Amino acid sequence: MTAPTIVAQRPVIAGDKQLTVSTIRIAANYYDTVIFDDSPDKRHVGMVIGGYVIDHSSKRANDREAAMEQHREALIAARNETPKAVRA
Template sequence: MTIPTIVAARPVIAGTKQLTVSTIRISANRYDTAIFDDSPDKRHAGMTIGGYVIDNSSKSAANREAGMDNHRDALIAARDEQPKETR
């Protein structure tokens, strides 16, 4: 069993958003990307952005290249989109 390893973690500060996009390596064939709310009051936790539920969901990839594609897409969404309330 391997210990998850952080592959990439980038802060995104834009407007009222203080987010971190993080991609970790779970195993040889699995990379997970998630978006976390770093604001002091966690105002965006549970909201959706770029297909992610902030602080609650991740997207998996079968290899590093696909994992980094997910990471890049999440960074763009975190920077350019506004979080939306979940239904």
């Protein structure tokens, strides 16, 4: 088995957000997109933005085209949405 490969990775700095949207290829037909909190105090870890729980959840795609669409959508959310607390 090979190591995961970064397919796309973009920083997003907007307002008090310092995030990275990352999409990796784990195996053939398996891609994951994740949003990470890069702020020094990790103020947004565990919060929700664009359907992702920052630093905790990912969205899977079965091909590169779908993965890149998810990556674009995650970038738009990271730039434009305000992170919200997870509802209990």
